[in-house]
Amino acid sequence: MTDSQSTPTGIRPQQLLDMMRRRRSSRTGFLEDSNVSEAEITQLLEAARAAPSGGNAQPWEFIVIRDTDMRMKIADLYKHQLRDKLELEKAIRGTSSVSGVGWRNAPVLILVLGDPRTSLCFPLRTAEDKADSHFFTGLANATLQIMLMAESMGLSTQYVSDCASPYFSLMLKHMLDIPQELRVYHIVPVGYTEVAATPKSRRPLESMVHYERYDAAKLRSRDYLEKFAAEDSIQAKDYDRGGERIRG
Secondary structure, eight states, rough: OOOTTTOOTTHHHHHHHHHHHHHOOOSSSTTTTOOOOHHHHHHHHHHHHTTTOGGGOOOOOEEOOOOOHHHHHHHHHHHOOOOHHHHHHHIIIIEEEEETTTTTTTTTEEEEOOOOOGGGGHHHHHHHEEEHHHHHHHHHHHHHHHHHHHTTTTTEOBBGGGGGGGHHHHHHHHHHHHTTEEEEEEEEEEOSSSOOOOOOOOOOOGOOOSSSSSGGOOOOOOOHHHHHHHHHHHHTTTTTSSSSEOOO
């Protein structure tokens, strides 16, 4: 079926694919004075609510944070907890440069939480074998759907995973009255930006797809992976992460 042909949903596949390819985390340029309406935030949360989850457990909860003082406290907390990260990078890799708080001015933060007790929704063996896997997959699905919906609406997003670290998450629980039973997953800053982030390269499709059985000739060597990490990943010296850089 080509993009010009009708589909049962009425959605043009190529248009959706182009949007997915265009989406990129925005680490700078958020316009604090450009309002994101309640209706827009509700649309993002409805997209998250529609996400698939193992056993239909729906482990997610969301805190929408608009208060300027609280947003600044969270940004400062993020910057503070980078000290350990910088120390590790410097001690082991010999460098100490990480992304800064380019999302500080995003007018809305969506904090994604998860409730591990939803493993009660699974059959007993599934709960024993794969409860953690299903838990994190569900939260990842909800987060991605927020980001894709935001892209379709002309909004920029990023996901901030450092908030799940022990120090950061405990501080957030204290600051935001989050029950002990819940786990902090990601922060998603949301807003309009001055300049859209540039999409990054992706590996060729033929290099990662196998038919009927695994093609051993496509297994990437250690040398290849080290070269990829040094040239194409966020570890690359010329990788444009956007936003400020923090160095130890």
